[in-house]
Amino acid sequence: MTETTAARHGRVVIEEWASDVLRDNPLGDPAVRRVPIYLPPSYDHDAARRYPVLVLLTGFMGRGRMLLNDNAWSPSIDERLDALMGRGACGEMVVVMPDCFTRLGGSQYLNSSATGRYEDHLVHELVPGVDARYRTLPGRDHHGVAGKSSGGYGALVLGMRHPDVFGAIASHSGDVCFDYCYRGDIPKFCDAIQKARGVEPWLRAFEARIQKKHEDFVVLNILAMAAAYSPNPATAPFGIDLPCDLETSEFRDDVWQRWLEHDPLAMAAGHADALRSLRLLYVDAGTRDEWHLHLGARQLVRRLGALGVSCEHQEYDDGHMNVGYRYDVSLPKLARALGAPPLST
Amino acid sequence: MTETTAARHGRVVIEEWASDVLRDNPLGDPAVRRVPIYLPPSYDHDAARRYPVLVLLTGFMGRGRMLLNDNAWSPSIDERLDALMGRGACGEMVVVMPDCFTRLGGSQYLNSSATGRYEDHLVHELVPGVDARYRTLPGRDHHGVAGKSSGGYGALVLGMRHPDVFGAIASHSGDVCFDYCYRGDIPKFCDAIQKARGVEPWLRAFEARIQKKHEDFVVLNILAMAAAYSPNPATAPFGIDLPCDLETSEFRDDVWQRWLEHDPLAMAAGHADALRSLRLLYVDAGTRDEWHLHLGARQLVRRLGALGVSCEHQEYDDGHMNVGYRYDVSLPKLARALGAPPLST
């Protein structure tokens, strides 16, 4: 029957979320964000049910709505969730897809004087707000955070720093080992900014360019990372300390040290208790990751082991891009860890 | 005021369109299609208003919903329409975004025994259906068809063949001059299919491949074009005559002649009256089009001139991909030609 079939599909609500925390953010990015929220198939039919919450973080240059984009041969996240739940592989969850995009392409889901308080927005506004508006299961044991690339980074960091909020983490190709994933791009960044004669003209030219190029994104990525990891309100015009000197081209070790403090490799030791308390810590990466994040993942897993942190680690034969299919691996694990109920029929 | 602002945004309805015409189509593609329909800003507020209809056709491997995909630096079609109408550049229209996707990546919006009756679906089901369900202005003078790449092809062909239905056409980088846009890929196609030992194993391997490659799409494109232009119910397994002999590798001139009959270059003369009757015929292409469609456009424009057909022809400095910004040029022209009313305030 049609109704039965319909019941097997979740529903996506796109909330227009007016954030107090993001109001008047330094980059002038909108404080009202469109946040998709996936409600599982039984949500509209079983008013007594409550569900765990998964916060799903997109990669650099992404925002939640992109997880819904239609693509000929790769299901959108709602189609994926419907399919997984429909065949009993994954329990029912509410899935929240934040928008932490900025003019610089992203925020790394951190608070920064250069971009805004995105970590606060997520942890203090979005998660409690979802709990207030939707029938969710309360408590950190029923809240998870996952993501890919910069979203995988966000999942690791938010999970480490907010054990009271999140009880499970999945990081796909997350930014780990900054020495390998960012540092090699710094001369390219230095070069592009020097040629443009500064960050501001570069950014304006980038924004004006109809067809962005791959190398543009390399430059933007380093700029956004600097905004996230080495903000400095005293530095004009963007309040960002750059990792290279634009006059001499020299690498700036002092700035780099500030970046490294945000590397999950460095952070793990200081958050070992939180990490040990997790119900699930899942980490994976493709063995041909163009940013070498599989090497970062290996180093992280080794370090976690030394700290007595349990971690499920997978590798697979692929690169960094278009690996949404890895959610088919992590979502069932997350659902189980968060106590998601099976699809009710 | 918030309400005023809200009124300036259109609304997208995604219709679940159950097609009679597509039922039991030969490729087993769904007969129920999700068709986005953009209703202009005043639609919900001015119940007396009627609007022209624009049918917007996606390129190969696309379907209507993809026009709504979120992207960091390129607006989706609804955002584009909102912005154009909002600043008074474009009158209000209902915009329909069909789904004529197939297992082979597309249908060229034609009827074919190998794929299904997509032309009939569009002309006899979708357009009358939209007219029936929405407050549209009646008659061909208020109905237009536009698209990009295969969608630009579809716009040209549907416009030529159905002057009773469509009164305005815009073709962006449409498939024209098959000798230039397809023929060079035929040896690549022949090669790939030979290596796979047939169309069926190739298609299965393609569908199983997680990461599709650029060359996969080259092969799929030729296969889909063969399905559209040289179907043959007698040919196993897909009812398609291929443009090369898989045993000898030889080019098949007889099959190619059947393709050429579908080339807008060849079709124009037979539809000169229809073309002359158009209120708008707009054609453009980037001068670095990787499929040489700017050369095709030039030849078409020249041929149209010889037939006494008026045509607005533009070229711009770009390639074939990611040229959605060209709709900012064509949509205002289409709106004007179709008698679209200005945004009511």
Added chain:
Amino acid sequence: MTETTAARHGRVVIEEWASDVLRDNPLGDPAVRRVPIYLPPSYDHDAARRYPVLVLLTGFMGRGRMLLNDNAWSPSIDERLDALMGRGACGEMVVVMPDCFTRLGGSQYLNSSATGRYEDHLVHELVPGVDARYRTLPGRDHHGVAGKSSGGYGALVLGMRHPDVFGAIASHSGDVCFDYCYRGDIPKFCDAIQKARGVEPWLRAFEARIQKKHEDFVVLNILAMAAAYSPNPATAPFGIDLPCDLETSEFRDDVWQRWLEHDPLAMAAGHADALRSLRLLYVDAGTRDEWHLHLGARQLVRRLGALGVSCEHQEYDDGHMNVGYRYDVSLPKLARALGAPPLST
């Protein structure tokens, strides 16, 4: 001992060959050419010995001296010959490496009113000249012609047309099936020449460009093929009929027909007796040839079979470029067919 070792190395003489035939050639290319001639290891030690002659033709944009270029991991042709003869795999031959390069990148080893009489130069000057100056074995049974790409084409065509001169042919990745190897590049050619506003300004800009690009060579290749296959003294400025109309962009079928007459696929039937008389006809190509020459080879082999011509056909897993290692396969076969004596010790 050093002397023994030395005896096992051949010696390369670079002849400054003053050609009568090439004097005052239409492109103003030099009539004096530097032609390397490989003399086998025993040549300087065994004054009674005579040797077969192999004419070795380079690909497009090549000339004989390039076969001697030093490369870190790929032996030059003289090193290859030394090694093959040294280990007894290949009999001793004199190997001649003509220079038929032109301002347009090559001549296809044909006579053309647009480039010069390169076929005559080879057959009537170079081969008899080598026979006159060096201790060679007389007669077509001891003369072979081989080459790669355009050189493989040259080998096929010279072999077909001069059975009195050559008794053995080896064609590596030779230009065969013009429909597949050239035709797809014609719109690219048309585009580039249109953008430059003519052949002359394009050629001047190409010559002035310090870093040539891949697409430059695509354009130059079509230009050179037109000079070889469709010369026309009446056409200014280069005496070449182009395969597309520069004003309308249209493909010119009449010119194309003249090209096709030079396709080995078309020529074979008219030279079946010559082909049947060969002591060796060897054809190979890599199965990933970017110009689809493996498909051309397959079609040629099939056609030769229908004509009763014996042909040894090999395929291997590689593309078109850097396949000098295939000479390790053909040189021993050629030496055997031409009656080359084993290395004397």
Added chain:
Amino acid sequence: MTETTAARHGRVVIEEWASDVLRDNPLGDPAVRRVPIYLPPSYDHDAARRYPVLVLLTGFMGRGRMLLNDNAWSPSIDERLDALMGRGACGEMVVVMPDCFTRLGGSQYLNSSATGRYEDHLVHELVPGVDARYRTLPGRDHHGVAGKSSGGYGALVLGMRHPDVFGAIASHSGDVCFDYCYRGDIPKFCDAIQKARGVEPWLRAFEARIQKKHEDFVVLNILAMAAAYSPNPATAPFGIDLPCDLETSEFRDDVWQRWLEHDPLAMAAGHADALRSLRLLYVDAGTRDEWHLHLGARQLVRRLGALGVSCEHQEYDDGHMNVGYRYDVSLPKLARALGAPPLST
């Protein structure tokens, strides 16, 4: 007249140089090297003349003979020298083209326990040997060293360390600022060696691969640099300390420090007197150098300035590869600095 013209061409002798220093080198590379020596046009005609000596060093994966390679649109070094001298732009010099190639692709022209004593070979064997065998002008004021890429590095380092031998340096795109030119490739190296399960199997697979890939050379480059900069006789199997841990993937700071000691940026201060004594120090790089060597050059020039060292610094719009045309700039300057006599007529 022909004789006059002939007199305007130099002559290249290829010496078979049996090195004592390189005998029994650790990689098993040949101790006998073929070293081209360019003798200027008047050399064979004016027996009283003496000439300065320029040692010309090739880049990574190169050796002297490659400077003679024939190429359709780019002159070989002897053609370049003939042309420069012929038109009076450059005085007459003897130009020596060493072969310091190794199984790992190169030696950086340094002494290393892992590769051999290439610096000694150059300075103590080759230069005195050329002076002994040819009519050269004696003394450091008449001896220069130049090169490109790794050869530019060699020129800088040999020039700094042997002011008694060399009085002029030209470095084109020389390896400077190891943080920018090598470090970013270390994770790629680590990855490739890990996948191959060690340096030895990787190297064997590399050598067996018919078609080397770009990424192979990236890996080989890091391996060769480790052999040059961080040799360690105690490390099996190659006596090389690698810059990353193959088990944990971690970057090895201690090894990296040893590399940095070889960076011209770090070496300059310790050799300031030598550098100040030079008759010419010329440095250039393309502003799109893929290894960021233009940034390295800028930093070096700045540091030299602080040390009171005069340096001529040029930049040009190009990348790293195929920039042999820059010798047209440096050779005349070197000839002048070294007191080269004008071409005698």
